[in-house]
Amino acid sequence: MITRCTTGEMMIAALARTIADGDLVFHGFGSPLVQLALHVAKRTRAPHMVLVAGATYGVDPTPPFLAPTSNDWVMDRGADCWLDIEELFDLAAAGRMGRMFLSGLQIDRWGNCNVTGLGRGAMTMKLPGGGGGANLSCDARRVTLWTAAHRAPPDASGRRRFRLVEACDFITNLGHRGADGTPRARYGHIGGGPDWLITELGVFDFDAEGHMRLTARYADVSVQEIVDNTGLPLRMADTIDIVAPPDRRTVEFIRALDPLNVHARELRAEDASRSFDLADATERERA
Amino acid sequence: MTAAPIHTRDDKRVSLDALAEMVPDNAVVAVGGGLSSREPMALIRALLRRGVKGLTVVGSAHGVDIDLLCAGGAVSRCAESYVGFEQDFGLAPNYRRALESGAVEMQDNCCYTLVQQLRAAIQGLPFLPIRSLRGTSFPTLHPEYKRMICPFTGEELLLVPALAPDVALIHVQCGDARGNLAIQGPPVADILFAKASRLVLATVERIVPSATLREMRGAHVPYFYVAALAEAPLGAHPTACYPFYTYDRAHLALYHDAARQGPQAFAARYLDVFVTGAPRHADYLARIGGDATRARLASWRDGDEAWRNLYREAAPA
Numbered sequence: 001m002i003t004r005c006t007t008g009e010m011m012i013a014a015l016a017r018t019i020a021d022g023d024l025v026f027h028g029f030g031s032p033l034v035q036l037a038l039h040v041a042k043r044t045r046a047p048h049m050v051l052v053a054g055a056t057y058g059v060d061p062t063p064p065f066l067a068p069t070s071n072d073w074v075m076d077r078g079a080d081c082w083l084d085i086e087e088l089f090d091l092a093a094a095g096r097m098g099r100m101f102l103s104g105l106q107i108d109r110w111g112n113c114n115v116t117g118l119g120r121g122a123m124t125m126k127l128p129g130g131g132g133g134a135n136l137s138c139d140a141r142r143v144t145l146w147t148a149a150h151r152a153p154p155d156a157s158g159r160r161r162f163r164l165v166e167a168c169d170f171i172t173n174l175g176h177r178g179a180d181g182t183p184r185a186r187y188g189h190i191g192g193g194p195d196w197l198i199t200e201l202g203v204f205d206f207d208a209e210g211h212m213r214l215t216a217r218y219a220d221v222s223v224q225e226i227v228d229n230t231g232l233p234l235r236m237a238d239t240i241d242i243v244a245p246p247d248r249r250t251v252e253f254i255r256a257l258d259p260l261n262v263h264a265r266e267l268r269a270e271d272a273s274r275s276f277d278l279a280d281a282t283e284r285e286r287a
Numbered sequence: 288m289t290a291a292p293i294h295t296r297d298d299k300r301v302s303l304d305a306l307a308e309m310v311p312d313n314a315v316v317a318v319g320g321g322l323s324s325r326e327p328m329a330l331i332r333a334l335l336r337r338g339v340k341g342l343t344v345v346g347s348a349h350g351v352d353i354d355l356l357c358a359g360g361a362v363s364r365c366a367e368s369y370v371g372f373e374q375d376f377g378l379a380p381n382y383r384r385a386l387e388s389g390a391v392e393m394q395d396n397c398c399y400t401l402v403q404q405l406r407a408a409i410q411g412l413p414f415l416p417i418r419s420l421r422g423t424s425f426p427t428l429h430p431e432y433k434r435m436i437c438p439f440t441g442e443e444l445l446l447v448p449a450l451a452p453d454v455a456l457i458h459v460q461c462g463d464a465r466g467n468l469a470i471q472g473p474p475v476a477d478i479l480f481a482k483a484s485r486l487v488l489a490t491v492e493r494i495v496p497s498a499t500l501r502e503m504r505g506a507h508v509p510y511f512y513v514a515a516l517a518e519a520p521l522g523a524h525p526t527a528c529y530p531f532y533t534y535d536r537a538h539l540a541l542y543h544d545a546a547r548q549g550p551q552a553f554a555a556r557y558l559d560v561f562v563t564g565a566p567r568h569a570d571y572l573a574r575i576g577g578d579a580t581r582a583r584l585a586s587w588r589d590g591d592e593a594w595r596n597l598y599r600e601a602a603p604a
Binding site (some may be wrong): 029030034055056057058064065067068069070071072073074076082085086089092093106116117123124125126127128129131133134135136137138139143156170171172173174177178182184187188189190195259260262263265266 | 321322323324347348358367369370371373374375378381382383386387393395398399400402406417418419420421422423424425442443444445470473474475476478479527529530533534587591594595598599
């Protein structure tokens with residue numbers, strides 16, 4: 001019997017908890033942790049969510065397994081119908097998209113993301129590009145941010161490239177403040193911006209000022225370790241909780257849907273191999 | 288604005304090379320398909336063999352198509368919204384090098400902005416507004432975007448100019464001799480591209496009788512948008528074109544490994560073998576393993592286990 005889960009499975013459960021029943025929710029491409037979180041949410045806490053698959057735009061698909069590329073027929077098997085690219089973005093622009101999931105190679109204190117390029121002025125590294133994130137970060141009513149690469153170990157020359165930074169070199173996806181510091185509210189966007197950030201080290205929300213704030217850590221990570229791996233001064237919630245693990249059925253579901261373990265490719269090997277007691281195990285100890 | 292053309296010839300079938308000859312240097316080119324599916328790869332290889340230069344590429348989420356065009360020196364500006372291999376192989380090496388070196392100018396776009404720009408062209412309008420994007424850094428890459436105060440509501444909007452690509456390159460499953468095109472599965476932005484572009488060039492897995500297309504409930508791209516088409520079986524390889532074939536993971540692994548090792552290794556191990564080294568599409572098909580490869584990539588139909596196994600394949604030794 002399964003008694004423990006991986007970091008990826010913990011993250012999937014945490015991402016799924018940000019989805020409300022009845023929301024229209026979309027995931028982009030290159031995001032297997034999020035793809036799995038949407039399917040978990042649909043089968044547990046949010047049976048009435050409208051799940052729109054990234055790239056195929058299939059509505060409520062039931063894929064037989066997760067493929068390592070999103071625009072693949074395997075990902076939209078069982079869909080009720082398909083949206084056009086323009087329809088999906090129109091839904092968001094008109095305020096019908098309840099939640100979107102976004103990430104970046106840099107995520108700053110206001111929840112802005114950079115998926116475009118590193119370096120200011122001269123580009124030192126071209127990133128893959130943001131897809132539709134720039135539009136959806138403004139139009140989706142709420143946004144969950146995630147990264148599985150919060151940990152920033154030094155490279156061969158001892159330099160650390162932080163994922164969580166004070167300011168992004170380029171703002172691909174808008175958080176709570178624009179490039180010149182303009183508060184988001186002044187733009188009059190339909191969406192309210194990011195309200196959660198899930199990483200492999202902790203869970204963050206955004207305070208009244210729109211600044212990211214640590215609210216929970218995983219059981220095997222200390223607050224100091226999170227501080228050390230973060231490239232900005234951290235704000236902390238009054239109490240730092242322990243991220244709740246999923247139950248056994250959820251983990252069984254994830255493993256059945258992702259037999260190729262595509263989602264583990266989002267994590268560093270050292271993080272993919274961490275493990276946690278399941279919620280059921282914790283409950284048994286309490287009883 | 289000059290009037291957009293329509294194309295009414297009864298028989299638009301040409302050779303793949305003739306199709307490639309119709310793409311002028313320095314054209315703005317919309318490439319169809321997306322990520323690892325239904326990209327017009329045979330046509331792209333033919334373009335590289337003819338030595339096309341100075342293209343501006345526009346599109347949504349792409350992979351090996353744009354990476355290969357960058358490696359072949361065909362691109363001068365890139366206005367895609369994503370170029371990569373997702374979790375399977377990660378960043379696109381040739382694309383990255385071309386943009387970091389400055390050989391290709393970065394004009395990254397985003398999906399809805401592109402949609403609205405294409406829709407403006409389709410409707411014969413000079414621009415369309417969007418509410419999103421303001422506050423991001425994209426306007427620094429696109430000084431042509433303008434802001435306006437809406438005369439009805441008083442809110443600030445961003446105006447994005449019409450985009451009518453010079454050429455759309457599209458690969459679909461079926462078409463007829465007149466150029467009607469039927470797309471199975473997600474159309475991505477292909478229908479928008481076809482309607483917004485001045486010259487639509489298509490490759491198809493199969494040219495079928497018009498009656499067959501009507502039985503398939505008609506064309507997604509009506510013939511009068513399409514200037515010319517060529518039959519190119521496995522024409523999207525190494526990307527997928529269901530229901531005929533999945534993407535060729537082993538070939539993409541070989542591609543990515545060669546690209547990762549630098550321009551010289553990529554030229555020797557890939558371009559010289561699969562592009563310039565295969566002067567006709569038939570040579571390419573022979574080089575990738577011909578009927579055996581076709582059968583292997585069609586084995587997804589044998590059930591979920593067979594389908595899964597196609598994603599476990601590693602690069603050939």
